[in-house]
Amino acid sequence: MTPKPRPPFGTTPRSVAASLRTAAHAALAAALLCGAATPALAQVGAHYLHDTEMQPGAIGREQLARGGPMAGYWQPVEIVLPDGGAVSFEVEGQFSPPQEGSAEVALQIGYAYRMRVTGIPLRPGEELYPTIELTSRLYPPAGQEWKFPVPVHLTVEELQLALQGNFVTRVVYLEDPNQALPVQDRPDFQRYFEIAPTQEPLETADRLGRPMAVLRIGSRMPQVDPRALMPGVLSPPIWMPPREVTHPTVPQTADPNLDLRRYPLPFAP
Amino acid sequence: MKRFLPFVFERRMASALRRRPTWSGIGASCAAGAFALAGCSLGESSRTTTIGSMAEAAPPSLSAEEFGSTPSPAPSVASQQTATGAPVATDIPAPPFPTGKTNVAKQPVPVAPPTNDFSVAPVMTEAAPTPATQPNTIQPVQHLESGEAPVAVIGEPPALPLTHSADHGPPIMTPWGEVCPHCQPVTAAIWKRKAEEAAAARNGFAGGPHVPQPPSMAPYTAGPQPYAGWRPDGLPAPWPLDEWIFDGGDANLPTVVDPDWVVRGLDIEDAVGHFDTLDGETVVSPSNRVAIYAPRFAAVRQTRGVVASAGRDYLAGMIDASRIHGQDVHAPVTTALQPIQPQTELGQRNPISLLERQAIRRLDGARVLARFVDTLQLYEDFHLTRTGEFLQGEKPRLAKSMDAAMTWTDLKAVQVIVDEDVPLVEKNAVKPDEARIYERQGVPCIRVVKMASKGAALPGEEIEFTLRYDNIGEQLVGNVTILDNLTTRLEYIEGTAQSSREAEFFVEENEARSLVLRWEIVDPLPVGQGGIVRFRARVR
Numbered sequence: 001m002t003p004k005p006r007p008p009f010g011t012t013p014r015s016v017a018a019s020l021r022t023a024a025h026a027a028l029a030a031a032l033l034c035g036a037a038t039p040a041l042a043q044v045g046a047h048y049l050h051d052t053e054m055q056p057g058a059i060g061r062e063q064l065a066r067g068g069p070m071a072g073y074w075q076p077v078e079i080v081l082p083d084g085g086a087v088s089f090e091v092e093g094q095f096s097p098p099q100e101g102s103a104e105v106a107l108q109i110g111y112a113y114r115m116r117v118t119g120i121p122l123r124p125g126e127e128l129y130p131t132i133e134l135t136s137r138l139y140p141p142a143g144q145e146w147k148f149p150v151p152v153h154l155t156v157e158e159l160q161l162a163l164q165g166n167f168v169t170r171v172v173y174l175e176d177p178n179q180a181l182p183v184q185d186r187p188d189f190q191r192y193f194e195i196a197p198t199q200e201p202l203e204t205a206d207r208l209g210r211p212m213a214v215l216r217i218g219s220r221m222p223q224v225d226p227r228a229l230m231p232g233v234l235s236p237p238i239w240m241p242p243r244e245v246t247h248p249t250v251p252q253t254a255d256p257n258l259d260l261r262r263y264p265l266p267f268a269p
Numbered sequence: 270m271k272r273f274l275p276f277v278f279e280r281r282m283a284s285a286l287r288r289r290p291t292w293s294g295i296g297a298s299c300a301a302g303a304f305a306l307a308g309c310s311l312g313e314s315s316r317t318t319t320i321g322s323m324a325e326a327a328p329p330s331l332s333a334e335e336f337g338s339t340p341s342p343a344p345s346v347a348s349q350q351t352a353t354g355a356p357v358a359t360d361i362p363a364p365p366f367p368t369g370k371t372n373v374a375k376q377p378v379p380v381a382p383p384t385n386d387f388s389v390a391p392v393m394t395e396a397a398p399t400p401a402t403q404p405n406t407i408q409p410v411q412h413l414e415s416g417e418a419p420v421a422v423i424g425e426p427p428a429l430p431l432t433h434s435a436d437h438g439p440p441i442m443t444p445w446g447e448v449c450p451h452c453q454p455v456t457a458a459i460w461k462r463k464a465e466e467a468a469a470a471r472n473g474f475a476g477g478p479h480v481p482q483p484p485s486m487a488p489y490t491a492g493p494q495p496y497a498g499w500r501p502d503g504l505p506a507p508w509p510l511d512e513w514i515f516d517g518g519d520a521n522l523p524t525v526v527d528p529d530w531v532v533r534g535l536d537i538e539d540a541v542g543h544f545d546t547l548d549g550e551t552v553v554s555p556s557n558r559v560a561i562y563a564p565r566f567a568a569v570r571q572t573r574g575v576v577a578s579a580g581r582d583y584l585a586g587m588i589d590a591s592r593i594h595g596q597d598v599h600a601p602v603t604t605a606l607q608p609i610q611p612q613t614e615l616g617q618r619n620p621i622s623l624l625e626r627q628a629i630r631r632l633d634g635a636r637v638l639a640r641f642v643d644t645l646q647l648y649e650d651f652h653l654t655r656t657g658e659f660l661q662g663e664k665p666r667l668a669k670s671m672d673a674a675m676t677w678t679d680l681k682a683v684q685v686i687v688d689e690d691v692p693l694v695e696k697n698a699v700k701p702d703e704a705r706i707y708e709r710q711g712v713p714c715i716r717v718v719k720m721a722s723k724g725a726a727l728p729g730e731e732i733e734f735t736l737r738y739d740n741i742g743e744q745l746v747g748n749v750t751i752l753d754n755l756t757t758r759l760e761y762i763e764g765t766a767q768s769s770r771e772a773e774f775f776v777e778e779n780e781a782r783s784l785v786l787r788w789e790i791v792d793p794l795p796v797g798q799g800g801i802v803r804f805r806a807r808v809r
Contacts, residue, residue, distance in 0.1 A: 052571075138512060141562055144725050151566055161572055169571045174564055177514050180757045182782030184809050185565050185728035192568035201569040210511055212566065 052169045052202050052214055056112030056131045059202075059214065063135055064110045074106035074239045075137045076149035077213065080188070081117070082156045088116040089238055095222075096240075104149055104241060109134045111236030116222070120159045128162055130154065130217040136174075136210055146241070150212045153190040158217055167218035173205035174212050512564040514758045514808075516540060516734065517719040519555030524752075526551045532752065537781045540753040542717040542738050544746040544794070551748075556717035556736060562725035563758060563808050649720050649735040649803075657716075657739035657799045714742035715749065715794070726808045731762065734806060739799030749790040751802050755783040758809045765805035772802070 050059045064071050079087055079102055086098035089105065095116045107113055117128045132152060140148045150172060158168045170192070175181075181191070195204050205211040517540040524534040524541045528551075535541065540556040652660045715738055722733040736753065740746055755761060761784045766774045768788055775787045788802045 138564060139509060140512070140564075141725055144562065147725065147727070148562070148564055153568070158570070158572075165574065167573045169573075171569045172566055173569065174511055175567050176511055177565075177756070177758060180565065180809070182757050182809065184760070184807075187728070190566065190568050192570045195569055195571050197571060197573040199571065201571045205569045208567070208569070210509075 048200070048203050048206070050135075050202055051200050052171065052216070056133050056214075056216060057110065059135050060110040060112075060133055070109045070137055072108065073137050074108060074145075075134055076104060076106045076146050077132065077134070078149040078151045079103045079105065079115070079132075080151060080153045080190075082121055082154070082159070084119045084121055085117060085154070085159075086119045088118070089240070090114045090116075091238060104146070106239035106241070107132065107134050108237060109137060113236055113238065117154060117159065120163065121156050123160065123163055126163055127220065127222075128159060128217060129219040129222060130162075130215060131219075133214045133216075134212065135214060136212050138174075138212075151187075151190060152213055152215055154215070154217070162217040163220070167216070169201050170215040170217070171201045171205040171211050172213040172215065173209040176209045179208065512562060513560050514563050514756055516559050516561070516721070516753070516756055516759060517556045518558035519553075520558075524553050524555065526553060535752060535754050535785070537754055537779065537783075538756045540717070540719055540736065540751075542715055542736075542749065542751045544713070544715055544750065545748040546713045546746060547744055552713060552715075554715045554717050554738075556719040559719050559721040559734070561721055561723060561732060561808075563727070565728055565758070565809075649722070649737075649801075651720075653718060654720070654735065654737050654801065657737065657741070657797075711743045713740075713744040713746050715739060715746060715799075716741045717751065728808050731805050731807050732759075733803065735801060735803045737799060737801050738794075740794045740796055743796060745793050745795055747793040749794050751786075751788040751790070753786040753804075754779055755781070755786065755806060757781040757783055759783060759806040760809055761786060762805045762807055765803075767803045768800065769802070770800040772800075 050062065081087055081102050084100075086100045087103050088095040088098045089103075090096075090113070098116070098118055100119070105113075112131045112133045114129055114131050117130060120126055120128065134150070138145075138148060138150065152172055153170075158170065162168050172190075183191075185191075193204065193208070195201055202211055202214070515538050517538065519534075519536075519539050519541055521536050522534040524532065524536075524539060524543075526532055526543050532543075538558075541553050542556070543551055543553040545551055651663050652658055653663060718737045720735045720737070722735075723730070726732055734753070736751055738749065738751060761776065766786065766788070768774070768790075771791045773789045773791065775789070776784045777787070779785050786804060790800065794800075
């Protein structure tokens with residue numbers, strides 16, 4: 001039997017994309033009719049155990065208590081600073097020599113790592129002491145750990161906001177591939193969502209993906225009351241690879257071509 | 270490290286011994302080395318006989334003009350296995366070995382006639398296993414005269430001289446071969462180095478820049494799988510899924526093609542091929558799924574004002590209750606115990622679950638595809654890509670990028686396919702003049718295999734994808750169409766689509782703001798032939 005001739009692609013009554021859209025609309029209609037919701041929307045009103053107002057390091061400690069391969073793992077973290085900035089880490093009770101540019105370090109979950117940021121653009125002589133807390137880790141293929149660090153960006157805007165007396169919380173999350181935005185990612189600029197002070201950034205990040213790190217910027221004093229932090233915050237273990245790496249730097253201003261208003265939050269704040 | 274060695278040693282030895290029967294073919298199920306050699310010869314003769322019978326029963330190739338006007342090929346194709354074929358035993362003297370084990374004799378390497386014309390009829394080539402098809406062959410240690418240093422013959426890696434320290438007993442399996450147990454203490458450094466090289470070769474970054482790793486990071490990353498294969502119970506690999514992007518397969522509802530050519534059920538990330546049979550039926554064949562490690566990050570920012578001081582009004586006149594002495598002691602912890610990772614391996618998953626299926630057809634020789642811009646790339650330079658035939662030696666590398674290739678093969682046995690039934694493989698058959706005939710009613714089938722040039726990529730990097738399709742059925746098929754629905758994180762690079770056969774290429778935007786790629790192969794696909802389509806995509 002002779003096979004029937006094949007019509008040109010795209011001239012069919014309903015092409016592939018049209019059928020896909022139809023299927024998506026049908027699924028959405030069925031979900032609405034059945035009263036079901038997407039998994040992200042289903043998290044609304046859930047009781048979250050953690051929030052960013054907890055003691056720095058407390059979220060990671062509770063993550064360790066849940067078990068799994070987290071205790072003792074060195075998670076590479078890339079700290080990206082603006083041009084001219086320098087960062088020091090607290091090692092053995094004192095800050096290490098400032099490292100200009102950006103830095104790659106390996107941190108552990110369960111601690112709050114305190115840094116000293118100097119060389120802030122347009123604010124000479126001023127210092128900030130932000131903290132980084134890991135809440136999860138990556139599971140890259142063997143040998144690829146340092147190729148895929150968790151990027152933590154300290155932008156000029158956030159540093160200046162902190163110097164003006166504000167408290168900036170930045171939760172870095174691993175993007176859910178199923179909710180990924182169709183934009184090209186850039187290594188020198190990290191996309192972020194701005195939320196209101198009344199919202200919980202950890203909860204928002206959890207609905208967008210998997211929270212990986214919490215960056216808290218606000219402290220302008222090197223001294224800190226130890227009772228305000230989790231144990232081990234003064235000199236937690238840290239791994240600093242002895243190698244020279246080239247890092248991207250954060251531009252002085254945000255990318256003007258990237259209009260994030262086109263991509264609002266996929267759910268109501 | 271020394272405490273760690275015996276544990277690994279026993280595990281590797283046990284796993285290697287478990288795997289060993291498969292390396293020696295049919296006869297390897299026998300423990301004795303002499304019987305293993307005979308079994309190999311028997312399997313080889315059976316396979317050779319099968320190929321001959323397949324060549325006689327193979328349907329003639331049809332041209333495009335003949336498609337449709339030619340009646341169906343033979344309704345059944347019989348393949349035979351005779352156990353009385355003359356054993357082909359290569360007479361290679363085995364090295365002196367006190368345990369009586371014998372070296373596995375390597376078969377002669379067939380040389381395929383080189384050609385660049387993909388349209389010519391394939392040349393019948395006896396597919397004797399090449400040395401590359403037996404990478405797991407373990408050769409014993411050659412023990413020399415007393416007092417001399419024995420030499421470990423470990424296959425492909427260069428032999429390393431070992432210091433002789435005592436009389437030698439049976440060899441011990443190591444990750445890279447066999448060594449004398451008495452030589453083990455003095456070869457601990459070599460052991461460690463070779464194990465690291467073997468791990469580096471498995472992980473695919475041998476030769477790359479050496480990056481220092483924290484001490485506690487190594488045990489978790491020693492295996493080919495992330496975290497040495499560990500994952501929570503009930504979750505499939507790769508895990509966790511939010512760090513990977515996928516392309517290929519047929520997820521969710523199966524893809525179907527309506528009589529009016531409407532494709533339904535083609536989800537994001539799906540890659541399928543569909544074709545028409547002589548009966549007018551449209552059949553969909555999904556490809557395997559390719560996983561690429563490409564995590565991407567974003568952030569949520571919140572800015573709040575800080576209250577510099579907070580005053581609290583306490584109730585006046587409240588009676589201060591007596592408290593238990595010692596309850597109000599605040600003793601902040603000044604030290605922290607660093608958790609240490611367990612110095613053990615959690616097991617490694619070997620690619621033994623790879624199901625394979627091989628068509629009853631002629632075996633093509635290696636040839637370079639004619640209509641490609643470049644020759645085969647490194648990641649796709651498999652025997653499977655060139656000829657559509659699975660080889661044992663390619664399984665570990667293919668298993669890294671192929672998740673569910675539904676093929677079945679056994680080069681040492683008669684090659685059969687029974688629809689959705691477990692094929693019966695006759696091993697160690699000693700009955701003379703026994704023939705097993707499997708009849709199939711001319712089932713049409715194509716196989717689509719997808720490969721990626723990288724297993725991990727950062728945003729902005731380019732990945733090259735290759736889809737190999739083969740007509741492994743018993744009918745001429747027509748209107749072969751390859752569909753690939755790209756995920757959001759993959760952006761097709763314009764003008765990079767290629768095809769080894771004449772095809773028309775179309776793209777259309779999908780709902781994930783990416784593209785659906787479509788190749789329509791112009792000519793019908795005869796039995797036993799296939800082609801390759803290739804494209805490049807950028808990771809967003």
